[in-house]
Amino acid sequence: MRKFRPLKPPTLAHPIVRRMFDEMNHQQIGILDMAKRSGVNKNTLNDWRTRTTPSVANLAACLTVLGFELKAVRMRDDE
Numbered sequence: 001m002r003k004f005r006p007l008k009p010p011t012l013a014h015p016i017v018r019r020m021f022d023e024m025n026h027q028q029i030g031i032l033d034m035a036k037r038s039g040v041n042k043n044t045l046n047d048w049r050t051r052t053t054p055s056v057a058n059l060a061a062c063l064t065v066l067g068f069e070l071k072a073v074r075m076r077d078d079e
Contacts, residue, residue: 010049016070017057019026023066030052037065 007030009021024034035042038061045062049053054062060070 002030002032004030007031007049012050013048014053018057018068019055020062021049027066029065031064034062034065038062 006025007021009018009025011018024030031035031042031045034040037046038058040058040061042052043051044058048078056070063070
């Protein structure tokens, strides 16, 4: 088994991506393990931290590994 090394959460990424990396740290799931479980390339996961934005399909796959689901919810109308 690999030794877990916490990831520094991305500061400029979308809040959902930051939450995903926080949860990865909490569950002690590294980039390589996430890539293997989700089917998303490890370089793609690393790029989300600094350079690129994830596709909906890839983000949903990673969140599913963590026990979450990605869904659209209608915003509340406060008028």
